[in-house]
Amino acid sequence: MQYTAINARSEIQRPVSNTFILMSVLVALLMNGLPWEGVWLMLRPDFVAVVLLYWCMHKPWRLGIGLSWAVGIFADVADASLFGQHALAYSVLAFGGVVLNHRLQMFDLRQQTTHVFGIMVLSYSLYAMVHWLVNGYVVWMYFLGCLTSTLLWPPLCILFQAMRQKPVDRE
């Protein structure tokens, strides 16, 4: 049974410090801010969204909808998009993470990833819809981003789990 394996592993994880959560969000903002251009910009995964979704799923009482919304406001300032555009997308994303929290913990990584794809599509389409309502057009290539964001999910999960492991657990 795969989920028991995951639960057994998560028991030896040390509690996550607030610094770790904050740093991960800051690094994600930084990654989003790297000078991506042209096709690479279209293919860029939304690092902030993936990291927020991770924390909303694993620690919904530490980083929930409210904080995701606040991060979204900062993303709006960084991207010079309309105020609330990222915030709306990220709060819906966080809601998806929080609601699926119990279910996703029981799934293995592959099943999780399919759910993550759904949430990503939802949040990307919200962002695009707001843009469409205000400016009247949509760049369809933009949706490639939710595919790459989903592809980022498994490596990021494995990385974060590894970073959260206790350094000495076999004593």
Place this chain on the structure above:
Amino acid sequence: MESTQSFRFFNRGPSPMVRLVFFAVLSMLLLFVDARYRYLESTRSALSILVSPIQRVATWPGFLWQQLGDFYITQSRQHDLITENEQLNRQHQYDAAQLLQLQTLQTENQQLRNLVDLPLRNSFSAQMVEVSYAERDVFSRRLLVNKGENANIRTGQVVMDDVGIVGQITRVYPWLSEVTLVTEKDHAVPIQVMRNGLRAIVFGSGDTSHLSLRYMPISADVQTDDILVTSGIDGTYPHGIPVAKVIKVERDPAYPFASVTCLPLAGIDNHRHLLVLSDIPGLPERPVQKFEQDNVDKRTKTKRRN
């Protein structure tokens, strides 16, 4: 494991659904206020002070890469540099000769204008800015440059490079300002065809590198390789600065308008240094007629949105 089971008898505040509705409504309110009224610019510039360190750090990889490139070039390609230097010198001499000619022409022009008692077209002043970062928004074509309110930059000022128009300042932060490029979707520049003086408006088409002339009748005298320069009508852009070159004209009799595709002349995606023009002589205020009031409102609204 504190997260996997939520005991309802511990009070954890409102349920996720309530939170979602609250924050979604809050976002939509902000969206509405920002899109419609632009009241939040001061909040935005205050928050940008918090965000700008992250943005600044994010430019380091690119900066290092550039430095590395410069180092490599100086180390290994001195020969190329020497030839390039020679070429530039030659160009400079050629330009200097032309510049002398220009000065004489200017004085002559001034004299003639004095003769016919026309108001002089004042020259404008310019300040150099450096591109800090390109904006990471798939939908828009914008740049951020390293001078803002501190250098007395204002919205609406024109940005150009050594060849032609690059864009327009659309938002000013304390130490940064945002340039919307001419290739931004629906960004409009009033132009004239240099060959025959035909007036038109060139629009950004939203993809990376093209502009289009809209509403040109099929019979309009536009040819490939025509150079489009600013007409100076509207007072925003100075007169006679190159904007674009026509690369394709399609005349399909099934449509009332010809489809004209142009390429911007300025290196819109190339340079690190740009010029911001200021003190462009304003035109006398446009007489507003009653029945045109609606049109004018609409126009200013779309302009603000850009």
